[in-house]
Amino acid sequence: MDRFKTRELTLIAVFSAAWIGYTFISSMTIGQVVHGVDVHVVRSVFLVLIVALLGRFGGATWMTVIVGLFYLSSRTPYPAIIITLATMASGLVYDVYIRILGYQNSVNWKIMPVGVILAGLVQSVVTLGSLTAMGFFPSRILQTVWVTGLGRNVIASILASFICLAISKRVLSAYGQNY
Numbered sequence: 001m002d003r004f005k006t007r008e009l010t011l012i013a014v015f016s017a018a019w020i021g022y023t024f025i026s027s028m029t030i031g032q033v034v035h036g037v038d039v040h041v042v043r044s045v046f047l048v049l050i051v052a053l054l055g056r057f058g059g060a061t062w063m064t065v066i067v068g069l070f071y072l073s074s075r076t077p078y079p080a081i082i083i084t085l086a087t088m089a090s091g092l093v094y095d096v097y098i099r100i101l102g103y104q105n106s107v108n109w110k111i112m113p114v115g116v117i118l119a120g121l122v123q124s125v126v127t128l129g130s131l132t133a134m135g136f137f138p139s140r141i142l143q144t145v146w147v148t149g150l151g152r153n154v155i156a157s158i159l160a161s162f163i164c165l166a167i168s169k170r171v172l173s174a175y176g177q178n179y
Contacts, residue, residue, distance in 0.1 A: 004062075008054050015046045016066040023067075037156045043087075043123075044116045044160035047094045048168050052106040053175060057099045064091025078131060086126035094119040107168045113161035122155040124149055160163075 004012070030038065050059040068084040076083055097115040098106050101156050103110045128149050131137060137145045 001057075005060070008056075008059065011050060011053055012063050012066070013057055015050050016063050016070075019043065019046050019063070019067050020070045037159075040120060040153070040156040041160040041163055043090070044120065044157065045164050045167055047091060047119060048112055048116065048164040049171055051094065051098050051103070052168055052172055055103040055106070057095055060091040060095040060098075061088070062091075063090045066133045075077065078136060079134075082127055082130040085130070086123040089126050090119040090123040093122045107165070107172065109165055112164060112168075113158070116164060117154060117157040120153045120160070121150065124153040127165070 018106050019042060023039050026038055028032075044061065047060045050063050052164075053059075064087045068087040069089060071084045072080050072147075074080055074083075094115050097118055101115075128146055132142065132146075
């Protein structure tokens with residue numbers, strides 16, 4: 001695999017910083033009301049944009065590694081390592097999915113939403129699976145927690161897909177890329 005160019009590393013760093021900044025601001029303002037749905041949408045937008053702008057494997061993975069490492073230092077109601085691993089897994093899955101289907105399809109309205117949903121589901125499964133294994137949920141509500149968590153994630157991913165489609169075309173055309 002080729003090394004990243006300075007421009008590519010800069011994009012990864014800027015998107016990571018914007019995601020971290022948004023997460024921090026959201027947690028201080030609307031986080032208790034929207035329960036992370038807004039951060040889920042922002043994550044999806046940044047995943048789609050970084051992969052489309054770079055047009056190569058690794059951008060989403062490195063971005064989620066940077067953000068995941070930040071999450072290690074954040075305060076969460078459960079161990080931060082869980083959200084770190086879940087975030088990293090979502091970036092890797094999105095990178096792999098787009099690599100398989102081709103970077104020229106990264107903002108295709110038929111392909112991109114599936115990738116966004118897959119990345120979101122992976123993040124949820126890792127989080128819910130880890131919390132379940134650690135005994136965070138009583139067994140009597142376990143099924144409800146999983147159905148609610150995964151359902152909420154799919155709905156947020158569908159919403160994120162529409163936002164990604166609207167934003168990505170504009171951002172990519174500003175960068176001189178036509179998809």
